[in-house]
Amino acid sequence: MSTAVLVAGGAGYIGSQTCKILAANGFLPVTIDNLSTGHKEAVKWGPLIEVDIRDREAVLKAISDYDIKAAIHFAAFSLVGESTKDPAKYYDNNVAAATAFASHLVEGGVKALVFSSTAATYGVPQTRLIAEDHPKAPINPYGDSKLAFEGALHWLSQAHDLNYVVLRYFNAAGADLEGEVGESHRCETHLIPLICQAALGTGKALTVFGDDYATKDGTPIRDYIHVVDLANAHVEAIRYLLAGGKSDAFNVGTGEGLTVLEVIKAAEAIMGMPVPHSVGPRRDGDPEILVADVSKIRSTFDWSPKYSDAETIIRTAAQWQKTRPY
Ligand SMILES: NC(=O)c1ccc[n+]([C@@H]2O[C@H](COP(=O)([O-])OP(=O)(O)OC[C@H]3O[C@@H](n4cnc5c(N)ncnc54)[C@H](O)[C@@H]3O)[C@@H](O)[C@H]2O)c1
Numbered sequence: 001m002s003t004a005v006l007v008a009g010g011a012g013y014i015g016s017q018t019c020k021i022l023a024a025n026g027f028l029p030v031t032i033d034n035l036s037t038g039h040k041e042a043v044k045w046g047p048l049i050e051v052d053i054r055d056r057e058a059v060l061k062a063i064s065d066y067d068i069k070a071a072i073h074f075a076a077f078s079l080v081g082e083s084t085k086d087p088a089k090y091y092d093n094n095v096a097a098a099t100a101f102a103s104h105l106v107e108g109g110v111k112a113l114v115f116s117s118t119a120a121t122y123g124v125p126q127t128r129l130i131a132e133d134h135p136k137a138p139i140n141p142y143g144d145s146k147l148a149f150e151g152a153l154h155w156l157s158q159a160h161d162l163n164y165v166v167l168r169y170f171n172a173a174g175a176d177l178e179g180e181v182g183e184s185h186r187c188e189t190h191l192i193p194l195i196c197q198a199a200l201g202t203g204k205a206l207t208v209f210g211d212d213y214a215t216k217d218g219t220p221i222r223d224y225i226h227v228v229d230l231a232n233a234h235v236e237a238i239r240y241l242l243a244g245g246k247s248d249a250f251n252v253g254t255g256e257g258l259t260v261l262e263v264i265k266a267a268e269a270i271m272g273m274p275v276p277h278s279v280g281p282r283r284d285g286d287p288e289i290l291v292a293d294v295s296k297i298r299s300t301f302d303w304s305p306k307y308s309d310a311e312t313i314i315r316t317a318a319q320w321q322k323t324r325p326y
Pocket residue numbers: 008009010011012013014015032033034035036037038039051052053054073074075076077078093097116117118119168169170171172173185
């Protein structure tokens with residue numbers, strides 16, 4: 001019988017891709033999602049339990065019905081701008097609901113939890129490459145809420161029989177290689193889908209926020225990780241915990257960065273169409289460069305990025321944006 005993994009937020013962009021990769025690796029993904037930002041159509045590789053992660057009875061029933069051995073927690077709000085306007089919404093879902101969910105897991109006897117954290121926990125980088133022990137100084141409520149739950153996990157694991165892996169993602173991008181799931185955020189703020197939508201004419205012309213940074217073309221540098229590589233990292237994290245691995249945190253990125261203009265130029269070449277764009281002022285709190293040091297995840301897990309080249313990211317993202325079934 002396949003090992004069942006409870007996937008909170010499995011109807012979302014990264015969660016649905018991870019369910020596909022879990023199933024391909026012999027696990028049964030059991031999604032728990034309230035569909036606040038997710039899509040029912042994205043849940044294809046296991047059951048969907050349509051409830052909030054705070055629902056104690058539902059979480060305990062799922063653990064017992066499916067004999068859940070491990071969980072992955074994707075369920076959160078993740079719009080940086082919204083978090084600065086409505087911080088309470090972020091602390092409520094990303095800390096209070098998450099802590100309730102973790103308590104239900106402990107009560108149900110689940111001993112392994114993988115948590116989606118973010119590069120936003122580091123704040124403004126003090127080094128060119130950001131390693132896991134870089135100081136944590138988030139500059140927005142979103143990053144701070146993620147860091148707060150990392151803290152809660154630490155103390156929960158001290159008090160209970162729970163081991164966890166924190167994965168701090170850099171910029172998730174791209175879509176499923178077979179086009180079965182992809183990025184369909186109702187409020188899209190991510191660069192690559194916005195570029196594809198601008199080129200295809202399904203979205204507005206793109207605004208580049210600042211071209212006076214100290215980078216080769218003046219635009220900020222980010223580390224883009226293909227969502228399939230990200231999903232594979234979760235499977236490795238689950239294997240690591242089920243094999244008795246100790247609680248730890250890992251960056252998930254490529255260790256290399258692209259400027260905004262480089263991404264636009266790559267998209268124009270790959271899609272064979274112009275990306276209408278203009279340059280606007282800098283956005284508050286946008287660091288010049290955010291690139292992961294990925295030596296820890298590479299040396300601990302049997303993992304390295306395979307699909308995170310600009311061509312694969314843009315090709316799969318553009319294909320998804322052309323059809324976008326949900
Ligand atoms: N997309 C990125 O580049 C990125 C980068 C760093 C970290 N992350 C983190 O990865 C996770 C997944 O991101 P995504 O882009 O797939 O987001 P998403 O919005 O597509 O998915 C989140 C899912 O969680 C569900 N959800 C939210 N709150 C819930 C609750 N209280 N109960 C039940 N379900 C709930 C939503 O309905 C949705 O299906 C988030 O935690 C996010 O903070 C994402």
